[in-house]
Amino acid sequence: MFIHPNLAGHTNELLSQTPLGVPLGVPLGTSLLHAVTTGTAGLATGLVIRCLVLAIAAVGQITRRAFRITPVEGMPGVPVAMLRAMQFITAVVALFVPLAAGIYLLTTVTWTLGQRLVRRRVYG
Template sequence: MDIFAIPPLTLLLDAAYSALLALSTLLEPVAGSAAAALAVVLVTLVVRGLLIPVGVSQAKAEQLRARLAPRLRTLQQRHGNDRERLQRETMALYRDEQASPLAGCLPLAVQAAVVGILYTLFLRTEIAGHPNALLTHDLFGAPLGESLFAAAGAGLDAPTALVWAAVLAVIVVVADITRRVFRPQVPADGPLATPAMLGVVNGLHYLTAAFAVFVPLAAALYLVVTVTWTLVQRWALRRRYPLPAA
């Protein structure tokens, strides 16, 4: 089912297309053929800037979860065999602290929506019945509407290979720094302390790079900017809201 065939979403997609195309046209005197790529970067920065207050709330929630972790483990040990009781006691604990266990989910939801729209904008040959002019744009010779997976299937040329190598390198480097700097606080006797589970947790940091291979280059650029922004913002907020000692 094509969700963008639903009239309100069709209008949303057409509005996003018109806005991005207008911004690209505005940037052409400065960026030339890379105007659409620069427009994607600027849109990403605007989205991330608007989410700064939510990022602050997310950092506060992370600090709270770390502080409540010993009490949550006590509840799990006490009511581990009674899931309903455990859920009630957990929710009561968060309620007493005037917090929510779902705090911090909004940035993920917003980013998923933006990636979905960019993916669609640079995938369709037509938007709301008219030709998609965004597909004529590229970044240093690499088409913005083509994924690495599709490009590899058709035969990679040198410019496309270099651009994608740079994109993936940035995502992987940022993921590795994030993994090293923000190691999760795992109880030594907990189920996540096993080497296998720690390997899984560490591997999750690199999922963005795997996902980027299958999306158009424009969406991959969004991922590059957003993971870099997230790392810097998280580092700054961690200094402002440090976690309690393990």
């Protein structure tokens, strides 16, 4: 929904909305890659997307430390270093997708971490 400028023959108003409706905020349809290539990247855009990417990376780091991945638990034949780095791929993806999708990714990785922590506590 945050990629297409038109939905069902109407202008996609979601692209111009800002998180929490903050005036002069960064529109949800803004991606860092698009803003940089079109020359529309401002201080606010860089700051918001940088904070988002850092938050995703922080959750990835917490997940990596809380759940040490070993070759037995991971995918057989895949190096452990690659399995550990996969926690941070989401942060890299957030640089290329619209801000709304980046917020969704942050929500998803945070929710998943919470689920894993609860599951570990309940099931040991």
